[in-house]
Amino acid sequence: MEQEYKNILVPVDGSDSAEKALRRAVESAKANHAHLDILNVIDTRQFSVSFSGMMDGGGSIVYQTFEDTEAYMNELKDSIVKDGFTDVDIHIRFGSPKTVIAKDFIEDHHSDLIIMGQSGLKAVERMLMGAVTNYVTRIAPCDVLVVK
Template sequence: MEQNYRSILVPVDGSKNAEKALEKAIEIAKRNNSSLEILNVIDTKQFTNNFGGIISISGDVVYSTFETVKQYLEKLKERILKDGFNNVEVHARFGSPRVVIAKDFVDDYPIDLIVLGKTGMSTVSRIFVGSVTDGVIRTASCDVLVVG
């Protein structure tokens, strides 16, 4: 039995693996006449400095990062629209990528497929913190397709 997907989420981060996942998600969305939700999660851990238990977040750095992400997402959307696929939206969220992708975003939108790239982290990093992809596979409440 073939699965039909109505709403597809593809998280992107500018990596080659994310680009491959985006291309695959576009193919699936076209075949299924689905909506495509493109998401970039800005990991808030990257903005913190911990000095003696005091956490500091620079507003200028956060704003600059958000503006860069917004421009990146708008360029992706523009490229997809030029290729003739019109049912696409872009989103930027702050938080833990694993949680936002697998839980928060799926709770807010009727996502029935997540298409994401395989991890780009080193083996050592995966051992200690795990990959976003592994976390999404384990916790998502919908189908997940990992593109290699």
Template sequence: MIFMKQQYSNILVPVDGSQNAEKALERAIKIAQRDHGRVEVLNVIDVKQFTSSFGGVMSGTGDMIYSTFEYIQDYLTKLKAKVNAEGFDNLGVHARFGSPRVIITEDFPNDYPIDLIVIGKTGLSAVERFFVGTVTDSVIRTAKCDVLVV
């Protein structure tokens, strides 16, 4: 049972295929069902992962990006079908290219009236978090709406 006084009508769930992201989606759906809201599922393809440390684009990058995008589209389509089969159909799925930190907290909320972000906790080690931080940490600090970490 979820006990929250605030009602949310537009919930964003960033997903990356991890168990934590799936748990976040489950929680978001429960909140949306309670509040008769909508859930927007978002995967952000970080284009920085396709560049070299010297700032150049690696050879074959176009094919890699296209393959990644196809994989993500397939993942999101299957995720939506699974959620619909479980009885929840007020769900949109989206894939975007760019910085996850910027897309999740700035760009996507400018296109959709998001009032809650439900995000999975990080899977990084303490050392990795120290050196690079996490998308979750950034979302908590910079989002212009409520954030629930699952």
């Protein structure tokens, strides 16, 4: 018996691996007549460690990161809608990527499939994303497809 998925989550970070996962997620959502959630998690730990003494009172670095992420996410959604798939939403969350993906977002949106890339953008991010992917495959309460 084939599994039908109704709520598909694809976390993205701008990497080639994540964009491959996004393409696979769109295909799966179309095939299953499912809703697609595209998620980017802004890792708040990077701000507390890297920029602790550099932020002005308005948190301009955090704000700029959010603005850049929002523009990127809107571009992804616009491209998908232009290609004829409209049952898609974008989400930006702050926190630990592995926890937000594997637990928090799933609880809020009842995803039944996560499709994600194997690794992130740069060497350090590849290592971290590998850790995120490993964590999500072990902890998430739903099926997880890792795209290589």
